Amino acid sequence: MKYELQTYTLCDGWINTWKDNNDAPISFDTREQAERELEDFFEDLRDAVECGDLEDYDHDDFRVAEVSE
Numbered sequence: 001m002k003y004e005l006q007t008y009t010l011c012d013g014w015i016n017t018w019k020d021n022n023d024a025p026i027s028f029d030t031r032e033q034a035e036r037e038l039e040d041f042f043e044d045l046r047d048a049v050e051c052g053d054l055e056d057y058d059h060d061d062f063r064v065a066e067v068s069e
Contacts (some may be wrong), residue, residue: 001066002027003034005041008061016067027067034064 004016004027018026028034041062048054 001068002029003031003064004028004067005034005038006063006065008063014063014065031064031066038062038064 004025005018006014007017008014009017016025016027020026028037042059045054045057049056
């Protein structure tokens with residue numbers, strides 16, 4: 001199994017919006033890798049909110065999902 005980080009969107013529901021430098025979808029070999037990446041992302045968002053560069057966000061708009069290869 002693979003895991004991906006998904007973002008909830010109003011138009012498409014839960015989708016993988018995470019892309020690499022070649023615009024290919026990113027997936028992870030383990031749930032732990034995906035969760036660690038998501039926590040790093042949340043840390044960056046917290047920093048941006050604290051600096052006033054970004055409005056607050058909802059953790060519930062992001063998730064780790066198991067996907068078939």
